[in-house]
Amino acid sequence: MKRREFITKAGIAGLAAAGAAAVAPAVHASQKSxxxxxxxxxxxxxxxxxxxxxxxxxxxxxxxxxxxxxxxxxxxxxxxxxxxxxxxxxxxxxxxxxxxxxxxxxxxxxxxxxxxxxxxxxxxxxxxxxxxxxxxxxxxxxxxxxxxxxxxxxxxDPCNFATREPIRSVNDLKGKRVFTFPTGGRFLSRFGVVPVTLPWEDVQVALQTGELDGIAWSGITECYTVGWADVTKYYLTNNISGAxxxxxxxxxxxxxxxxxxxxxxxxxxxxxxxxxxxxxxxxxEAHYRTKGGKLELTSIPDAEWQTVEDEAFKFWDEIAAKSPRNAKVVAILKEYVDTMRKAGKPYRY
Incomplete structure (x- = not known):
């Protein structure tokens, strides 16, 4: 059903229901709709x-x-x-x-x-x-x-890149037109990524036509489940978020x-x-990396990827400055990261 038809019919149904209520006989309390x-x-x-x-x-x-x-x-x-x-x-x-x-x-x-x-x-x-x-x-x-x-x-799921061309360094992100989420896109733009907003159902065609160079919208499970693994070639194992x-x-x-x-x-x-x-x-996430068969895995070296993570913490401070409540959330996130690092394996490696 088209959205406009849905809204129109919802309005008509509401009017009809109101008219019916004016003339309908009383309904026994036990007959709940x-x-x-x-x-x-x-x-x-x-x-x-x-x-x-x-x-x-x-x-x-x-x-x-x-x-x-x-x-x-x-x-x-x-x-x-x-x-x-x-x-x-x-x-x-x-x-x-x-x-x-x-x-x-x-x-x-x-x-x-x-x-x-x-x-x-x-x-x-x-x-x-x-x-x-x-x-x-x-x-x-x-x-x-x-x-x-x-x-x-x-x-x-986590947020990884699935792309038409391989990503093996941070510089490879520059100029890539990527379907992603609003805040994630603003952060990735610091590395030259061009965030693109499209209706979800249009993403696969946009990847086929070259309107998009890739996605940073999901992990590998969704890439296979929804068909994006059929129109991309590479999957970057580094992610900007674990969930x-x-x-x-x-x-x-x-x-x-x-x-x-x-x-x-x-x-x-x-x-x-x-x-x-x-x-x-x-x-x-493990099954499709090892047995999916459609996407070639690529990675950015840990030392280079650390520069992206370091930039994220600067981004956190900028968000914290937006409101006292945001500052409270960022303080919690920092405490959590510190706790996980001190806890060590398996919490953090």
């Missing part, structure tokens, strides 16, 4: 099969007809960059994405998706949120925004209207989805 939500994910169809569809299918089954969530893929109803406003308006009810991509009007949005070198492994993300205070900071930030509730964060930090969001009125047992069920389904992705990506 099914709660219906529309949830849009950041992911295209092939990727959504792993990162969210199992969760939604399980939730709908467990809800036993009390609630049904209709799942929509990337840009299917609303462009990703407009998802936050669409939730506020109630055009859609919930979102799975990252704060950065959906244009969330909170200062901490900059830390979502791939904040450079904030994580080394996927377990870093839930650890930071649940044991280092990021959860409370996100709750505070979203309490200042009307209409949207932040429900929780989870970890996805994408994504979240779930909902229209506040719709969330608060849910009975407590359905809120609990949805939270449990989020936890289940977060767990599935931890092991699916951990399996896939």
């Amino acid at each position: 099914t709660i219906k939500w529309r949830l849009q994910t950041y992911a295209g169809p092939a990727l959504a099969e792993h990162v969210i569809k199992p969760q939604i299918d399980a939730f709908n089954k467990a809800a036993q007809g009390e609630m049904v969530i209709e799942l929509y893929n990337s840009d299917q109803l609303v462009p990703t960059s407009e998802l936050f406003r669409a939730m506020q308006r109630g055009t859609i009810d919930a979102v799975q994405s990252d704060d950065d991509s959906i244009g969330a009007p909170v200062d901490v949005a900059v830390f979502a998706a791939y904040f450079p070198f904030a994580s080394r492994y996927s377990l870093d993300v839930p650890t930071l949120f649940n044991h280092y205070g990021l959860k409370e900071i996100w709750e505070e930030a979203y309490s200042e925004v009307k209409g949207v509730s932040w429900l929780g964060a989870g970890a996805w 994408w930090a994504g979240s779930y969001f909902a229209n506040t009125d719709k969330w608060e209207a849910l009975p407590e047992h359905l809120k609990t069920l949805f939270n449990l389904s989020m936890d289940s989805s977060n767990y599935y992705r931890l092991h699916w990506y951990w399996w896939g």
Whole structure:
């Protein structure tokens, strides 16, 4: 369904429902109608099969007809960059994405998706949120925004380059037109990368036509899952982040209207989805490097790559200067990095 048709029909349906309510007979309290939500994910169809569809299918089954969530893929109803406003308006009810991509009007949005070198492994993300205070900071930030509730964060895959030409030095990044995330793109531009924004579904064609030189949007698991390994040739093993930090969001009125047992069920389904992705990506990142057969692995020497990591910490300080809350997050990230280094193997090598 086209987005314009969807919005138009949603408006007509609302008017029809209002008219029907004026003449409908009283319904007995025991005859409760099914709660219906529309949830849009950041992911295209092939990727959504792993990162969210199992969760939604399980939730709908467990809800036993009390609630049904209709799942929509990337840009299917609303462009990703407009998802936050669409939730506020109630055009859609919930979102799975990252704060950065959906244009969330909170200062901490900059830390979502791939904040450079904030994580080394996927377990870093839930650890930071649940044991280092990021959860409370996100709750505070979203309490200042009307209409949207932040429900929780989870970890996805790392951020590596998949390219048409090999990357073997930092200089090879110069001039490369790369599909990536907003904050990650701003950081990579320091090394000559040209960030490109496209609808997710257009990326594969853009790689085939040469409009894009590569992507810095995922790890190798997604490259194979969604078909990008078919239109790129090389995969850089160095990454700028060990895990994408994504979240779930909902229209506040719709969330608060849910009975407590359905809120609990949805939270449990989020936890289940977060767990599935931890092991699916951990399996896939090693499996496709060793047995994928389509992408040639390249690497930038550690000593040279260290210059990129050092630049990231300068970037952190610039972000910290944007607001007191950002400064608090950066202080936590620095404490975490220091703790992991002191802990040594297997936390840091």
